[in-house]
Amino acid sequence: MKVEAFLFGGVAAFFAGTAALYGWWSGEPAGTAALVVAFLMGALVSFFCTVQYRRRGRRPQDRRDAEVADAAGPLEFFPPKSPWPIVTALGFAVAATGVVYGLWLFLIGFGVLALGVAGMVFQYARRQG
Template sequence: MKVETFLFGGVALFFAATSVIYAWWSDREPAGTAALIVAFIMSSLICFFFFMQHRRRGTRPEDHKDAEVHQRSGPLDFFPPRSIYPLLTAVGFTIAALGVIYGLWLFLIGVGLLGSGVFGFVFQFGERDG
């Protein structure tokens, strides 16, 4: 995370310098100055997050130049073989979107199907061990 910290720290410094120069050059035009300040704040937040992660967890195998690929590899997660819920979610979203155009009754049917699909996604393998 140390490399990422320096990367986003550099981006934050770039946006800070750019916002100061832009504010001075543009006679304090508020929209561009505000956008650059927000970009500075967002990149500073990401830099701070990576800094804290590096302090908490230490170095990763990716941080070492002599690291091997197998040092980071581990078991993958569970992937379901088949599921009807992606199709149900897509149909529900489509009907809900058409309901925005054609009427409330179609929208409510779509929301019901969409809710059923999302509920199925969340709880389909809820009883699975591990």
């Protein structure tokens, strides 16, 4: 996942630079906000791939000396139940409502959204295998 982390990190850096230049030259908030959101999405995927690479190391697909049999076995662990998707959805809904009703509600929703995303990423961080 190291290659994917660098790829999406580059995408995030591109959108960050583009958002800064666009916001400075145009002064138009809607396009700047869209570019900032694109930066955040690329950064989130890059962060997730970096965490997964540090937890698991190189995959068989990343090694030149790997055999087909090295990739055999269970593909992934899927959690049986998790409260974090519901927390993330609630945080997004409150943040979206906060865009209409005020900054205070948006900040509360953003905090709940960040908690939900962090919970999903790190829910099984100490799990072995």
